[in-house]
Amino acid sequence: MKILNYKLLLCVLAFLSFSNYSSGQDKISKALNSWNQGTIPYAYFDNLPETDSIAYLDTREKEEFEVSHLKNAIWVGYKKFDEKKVLKTITDKSQPIIVYCSIGVRSEDIGEKLKELGYTKILNLHGGIFEWKNKGGTVFNDKEIATDSVHAFSKHWGKLLQEGIKVY
Known part of the structure; x- marks a missing residue:
């Protein structure tokens, strides 16, 4: 019985050490x-x-x-989401749209609102701007100049951003 418990303990320790080294992408998927x-x-x-x-x-x-932000992205916000701005900016409701945020949680909420407004081709960017940057994508600042800085939202969520310079 003691040998069985020892083997079980070794398996648990191996699993825990492996999960500590899982990639940021795995953690993003788990969060989503x-x-x-x-x-x-x-x-x-x-x-x-x-x-x-x-x-x-x-x-x-x-x-x-x-x-x-991503190149040529349109800011629509979250707390101050402006339906009228979206309806004015994207008049064709069959226009392909990709919503994104830090990792893809807030963007799902806005995607649902877009769906309610009648938009039909909406996708949520998996992993958001964090995964974009983690995988080598380029981001731009408010002057539309490529930057390594990425707003990391908070220290907690910023742990998922592995590339670039974290800004809070």
Whole structure:
């Protein structure tokens, strides 16, 4: 019986040490699985088409957007989400839209609001701007100049950002 318990203990310790070294991407996926409902399908960094026909909507707060955002992204906010601005800016409700935030939680909420407004082609960027930067994507500041700085939202969520310079 003691040998069985010892083997079980070794297995648990091996699992715990492995999970401490899991990648940030795995942690992002786990966070999304626990926080999101899956109501807006994901778009993945590795499979995004290179096209200007997609509207990228940044659903973070204005100060986050000013530090870092995706190229040509439109800021729509979260707490101050402005439906009228979106309806004025994107008049074609079949326009492909990718919403994003830090990792993809707030953007799912905004994606749901867009769905309620009648937009039909909405995807949520899996891992948000953090995964974008972690995988080598370029981000831009408020002057539309490429930057290594990324607004990390908070110390807690900032742990998921592995690349770039964290700004709080």
